[in-house]
Amino acid sequence: MKKSTKLKMLSVSVGALSIGSVQAQSSVTLYGALDAGFTYTSNVKGSSLFALTSSNEAGSRWGLTGTEDLGGDLKAIFTMEGGFSTTTGAVGTNGTLFGRQAFVGLSSNQYGTATLGRQYGASYTAITQILALPAGGTWAAAGGGYGTHASDADNLNSANRINNAIKYRSPNWGGVTVVGLYSFGGKAGDFTQNSIYDVGVAYDNGTFRFGAGYFFAKNPNFSFWGDKANDSPSGNNMPNVIISGYASAGSEQIIAAGAGYTLGSAIFGVIYSNVRFNNLGSIAGVTTGSAAGYRGSATLNTGEVNVKYQLTPALLLGLAYSYTKDSGAGESGGATYQSVDAGALYSLSKTTSLYAMGVYQRASGTNSLGQKAVGAIFGSAGPSSNNHQLLLTTGLLHKF
Template sequence: MKLAKTLIGALTLTAGGAAFAQSSVTLYGLLDEGVNYTNNVQTARAGAPNGRTGASQWSMSSGVLQASRWGLRGNEDLGGGYKAIFVVESGFDVGTGKLQQGGTFFGRQSYVGLTSSTLGNVTLGRQYDSIVDSIGPMQAGSFAMGAFADHPGDIDNVADVVRINNSVKYTSPNLAGLTLTGLYSFGGAPGSFGRNSIYSLGGHYDIGSLSLAAGYLHINNPNQSFYGNTAAGSATANNLGSVTGVQTNPIYGGFASAGKEQIFSSAAQYTLGAFIVGLGYSNIRFQDLNDPASGNLALTNPFRYTGTAAFNNYNVYASYFITPVLQFGASYNYLRGGSVNGKDSAAYQTINTGIDYFLSKRTDVYIMGAVMRASGVDSTQQAAVPYFVTMTPSNISTQVLARVGIRHKF
């Protein structure tokens, strides 16, 4: 009886303490599903060149206009202008119910921290890097074209295909239109502070109708720390993508042995009423190839590359609200690079278009199309082929996509 009274008293004090703190928790999410037509996709076939052939395909897929997810976000008022904040967010495939992000449950985001309107935010956990925070909203995929308009293979991570584990991030308050951010990810390797570590810096500046942004991302041991940081990641194999049979990332999957990767990205965007136009540039460098710390070199570097493989990406896009509920978007992207050890470079040209009709504030239907043409030699020492994020690479030099879909936010 005495123990029961003690427990009841403790619960009463806990409830009372919670009642004095102003706090909230919000459940939110997004579902995006559609039907695709692709003129050519790689299909495994024994005895065929490179162990595969190509064929047209009708398919259903999730998360193309915007990635499907659900999550919880919350805050607690601590007084004195400070709040505790958290976000946990899980990506999934609407058509199959499977987890995305390599099977990681809270693979999209998972962090906790403190915020102040005058000092900014400090957060710890699995988070977006500074390129995503600063430039992510200023790219073609945000304007009725989705993942089809992402830079090929999302090679510069502007579209946030990869998140950062074990990171500490600072985001400044808005300083007369300028927002700054910086992130550091601890590698956690005994005896080596720098191994598997990642850091990034970025800034976004709004002045009237013009927005400018730039970001830098430095990744040590990218095969492990960056591309392999999900539940499906391997400590020895190639986490960038299969280089034999049906490929998963022919553009840069052959450069998994890099000791470090560096990305610099910049963008500018101008808004004039219902019309938006933007452009961007990124430089991506896979450096110190053939690093033993990347894993089993027979798997991460079967082509015995050394030195640096560099890429440059250029893009331009436009969006226009034909009516308040009807948005049209179009973009062009050019990626070139990957020349190393006498291997020729590859080039990828992409044209995208999309139209999005909003049935309500939370539900819209859309049609999008894209075509990519590849030339040269890719990272797997084969003739370059198109690769769109969320889709299977082509087996020929040109790939054409079309999609009809629906998106609902809650």
């Protein structure tokens, strides 16, 4: 073999090794989940309903996530994640293609992670994602939101992601993680209009865990609840009757905290949240009836106790109780909502599970619309015609 031919072959081999080395420093991963099952609701506007439903235990989704090693403990990262209906194939998150997450950022083991785009809130990240404290945001039919607190007003199930957000998550400092987020309102001439800020902290030592968060949004009906593709730019974007009468609020404030303790195969949890819809009447035309005349503020205080038990390596059992007191607005005396979540999750493999969940809600008093309070499980097909509602769901979840 000629010397020049040998050199050419060596050059190609070295080039191939070089390309392989670059590719090894970068990665793109396709991932997702498909969830479908049967759901029974005892009363939807006066009639029982049995249906094939999607996203009961976990939201059906597909996504792409990637990293590029930039050297010196610095990586570029991105995530694009969209929800969809397993039963119809329709785009989820009210028509938003990548409505679950869409962000790009930089990450360092030493300094933490900064990301920009549509993202989960900081309080949710600390209390639910990192610590897995609320039942409704973890095991209790989290995909449908059925087991969450009244209307998920405290966003501990992340019914709402946040647009136009810059987010920072610290490294784990001896069990402590700090998360902060700011969302730009994007309104010319008013830097803070429609803006959101959110901070959270999580502590976990393996046996005891504690988390807390503070959230504040201006014009929440549009900046927070109405930030998806098919949401109304002028109407009411809070569909659940538990809070829809408070859509005229000038701001929404959420304070939440929770703790958990591991005892053998059981994990016990307790959650408290305080949600205030302030300056009611600031946004005209989004509510009707007595709610249109509301002024001042309305407050929802919620407490939850829960336990989950790993009966076998494959079988998880869970039970939770939550109580929400709505102070009401105007001359309304307010309402109370009591919910019980119970369920079982059986893992057939690392990626496939069977689930059976039940949620019961009972209401009393006067709801946000100035009407008699009715059962209104979040994520269900609609409110009950009486003061209670039962939802049962069972199905199959596969992750890839």
